[in-house]
Amino acid sequence: MPDVRERTNEIEVDCVERFMRHATLHNSFLSTVLEQFAHKHPDFKYALFDYYNALRNRTLHPTEYGFKVGNVACCGTGALNGHGCSSTEEPFNLCDDRNEYVFFDGGHTSDRANFQLAELMWRGPKDVTGPHYNVEMLFNL
Template sequence: MEALTEKQRQMVSWVAISTTLALLLVPCPVSCERQCNFPAIFNFGDSNSDTGAISAAFEQAPPPNGITFFHNPAGRFSDGRLVIDFIALELTLQPPDPPSDLRTQPGLRVVIVPYRWMFSLNSSLVSNQDPNSFANKNVYGEGGRSFWIHNTGPLGCLPYTLDRYPVSAAQIDEFGCAKPFNEMAQYFNSKLKKTVEQLRIELPKAAIVYVDVYTAKYTLITHAQKYGFDKGVIACCGHGGKYNFNNGARCGASKMVNGKKVVIAKSCKDPSVRILWDGIHYTEAANNWVFQQIANGSFSDPPMSLTRVCHGNASIPYH
């Protein structure tokens, strides 16, 4: 792996987030073959799975976020739905709503609710992270027995990375992605997978599924036209520059012109054929495509579909 500068390492530690879904099981005997039943989702992921926490706690994601599905900003940094929304639909749940009352709370915390609920957690890039803290044994102790763990995506393909942390031409792959940052993401994922393997030992009653989101996303970006998309590493919503990304004028940014506010960081004409929404997050079309790839277990270890994940370890005595 090519060496990264300290500034690049700091950037990776900020961006490289792995979204971890911990599914708390409904009691079911070992022989049960029916689909899992999770009546709720509590998502504590990064901004790629945030359905409104950032907007509620700080400031609403501005228009044109939300234009494709919600037709208005809906707390999501995308033109529409996120992977977590499609997960909810697959489990026949109502897509998560933004937490409207977070501004009145003194702090944010994970609340462990009764058995028969589904959680999602978040793990950040920490080189020597304690597997115990990663797994959040409080959730396990409250009855969590099945974990759906996403690794991190190809950071080197994000306009945010390519614009703010430029590398030499020799470090750009044939698809326009920065090789050092993708190698760092792969290094993180290799450590994450080892952590998952360790967790399977430390949490013997848990079914833990590792989902290779990196490969799904990189496949989409590097074969965009094959799958009906265009401009793999160019942001749909942004303003200026090689990648349609300006960190000082992100998607929805505006300026005053003759006393009137004018939006300068606008959406592209057709987000449905674009992969990257704002330089950091993905479009609804891309999120849906990624979800369709991972939901059936094709990118999972063990190969377990989302709706069967509670049966991922046949040795678990559900109770």
């Protein structure tokens, strides 16, 4: 996220990398636990959305998803003041077209990114929302 990138120094880089490793381990463990639960309870149906990789892909490859900028926030080209753009001490800039950005501010994705992520949860393929169902499929059971 741009907020983390803005505040990161050499000491914090290791912390961010550990955080990301923990998030990846959590997602893997959650998937395993849900599979085991579904095996024990055949009527249990679920959808698991891979938010981490869906957002990461947009951040690393924004043009593949219709964005121009993936790693800088639309609002707050100066100091990001936490998650918002309402700093009274530091001026901030607002981009001309927020739809070109994956992130609106340092901690929040843009409306366009949110819409894409919601669409993926609703009817995404199995490698993004699965392993057997997306949310639309669950509603139709």
